[in-house]
Amino acid sequence: MALLEIEKLDVFYGKAxxxxxxxxxVEAGKxxxxxxxxxxxxxTLLDTVLGLTTRKGSVRFDGRDLAKIAPAKVVSLGIGYAPERGNLFPFMGVRENLLVGAYNARDKIDENLRMVFDLFPVLEARQSQETHTQSGGERQMVSLGRALMTSPKLLLVDEPTIGLAPKVCLDIAAALKKLNEKMGxxxxxxxQNVNFAMSLAQEIHLLETGRIRLSGTPDELMKETHIKETYFGA
Ligand SMILES: Nc1ncnc2c1ncn2[C@@H]1O[C@H](COP(=O)(O)OP(=O)(O)OP(=O)(O)O)[C@@H](O)[C@H]1O
Ligand SMILES: [Mg+2]
Known part of the structure; x- marks a missing residue:
């Protein structure tokens, strides 16, 4: 049984x-x-796993059907979400933003804060800094950190490299790799950064106009003419 099983999923915004x-x-450990x-x-796909959209089809996590489970409860079951552009509280400090994520794991606050600060040392030194004054990269780290404060088994990360410099992308990639390899x-x-995804993931799915068009390992997808032409201009 896969950790996350999505089947025949249709999602609607009104009639669209x-x-x-x-x-x-998604197999555990990948x-x-x-x-x-x-x-x-x-x-939309990640929002749907959290239960934020109107859908048909099934989403199962750890064998459990997530239909009719409220988003906050989905997080408590073990799914952490770092949404697109972070969605942080701009006039709250780094530490306060991290603590927002800890609502379902209050007994693990010290342990999880330690893990986040070990992963992103720059945040430990700036705990009281309001996030609207941070760089884009630092904000992305807070967003990932806040998701980690929920003690997840599965972490969903929406476009973490958007607008970030290559060096910061490497830092984010290293942190995600460490979470996967050292903590399982x-x-x-x-x-949208295909190179970033290919360098990090063991398995890739190409989504176009709401449909999975291709799936495989990064090596397999790199050989696809459609990927070469559309995403690498070759
Ligand atoms: N709240 C919403 N109401 C209506 N339509 C929406 C809503 N959110 C997304 N859509 C539509 O659903 C489709 C998928 O949008 P989605 O944001 O999931 O794409 P995406 O792959 O995340 O794009 P991007 O890379 O720009 O973030 C788009 O056509 C979008 O206009
Ligand atoms: Mg998006």
């Missing part, structure tokens, strides 16, 4: 359909990348 029959299994252009449905965290990451 944004995901069409998406099937996706990093899975979802790549695709603007508007493909990447954020299962990660689903969406990216």
């Amino acid at each position: 359909q944004s995901l069409h029959g998406v099937d996706l299994n 990093i899975v990348g979802i790549i695709g252009p603007n508007g493909a449905g990447k954020s 965290l299962t990660i689903v990451i969406t990216e």
Whole structure:
């Protein structure tokens, strides 16, 4: 049984359909990348796992059907979410933003703060800094940290490299790799940055106009003409 099992997923915003029959299994211990252009449905897919959209089809986590489970409860079951552009509280400090994530894991606050600060030392030195004064990279670290404060088994990360310099992207990649390899965290990451996703994930799915168009290892997808032409201009 996969940790996350998505089957025949259709998602609607009013009458408009944004995901069409998406099937996706995420095995425990893996990093899975979802790549695709603007508007493909990447954020919609992650929002749907949290229970934030109207859907048909099934989403199962750890064998449990997530239908009718409220988003806050989904997080408590073990799914951490770092949404697109972080969605931080701009006029609250780094530490306060991190503590927002800890609502369901209050007994682990010290342990989880230690883990986040070990992963991103720059945050430990700036705990009281309001996040609107931080760099984009630091804010992304707070967003990932806040998701980690929920003690997740599965981490969903929506486009963590958007607008970040290459060096910061490498730092984010290193942190995600460490979480996966050292702590066994299962990660689903969406990216328009195909190189970033390919360098990190063991398995890639290409989402286009709400449908999974191609799936495979990074090596397999790199050989696909459609990927070469559309995403690498070759
Ligand atoms: N709240 C919403 N109401 C109506 N339509 C929406 C809503 N959110 C997303 N959509 C539509 O659903 C489709 C998928 O959007 P989504 O944000 O999931 O794409 P994405 O792959 O995350 O794109 P990007 O890379 O730009 O973040 C788009 O056509 C978008 O306009
Ligand atoms: Mg998006």
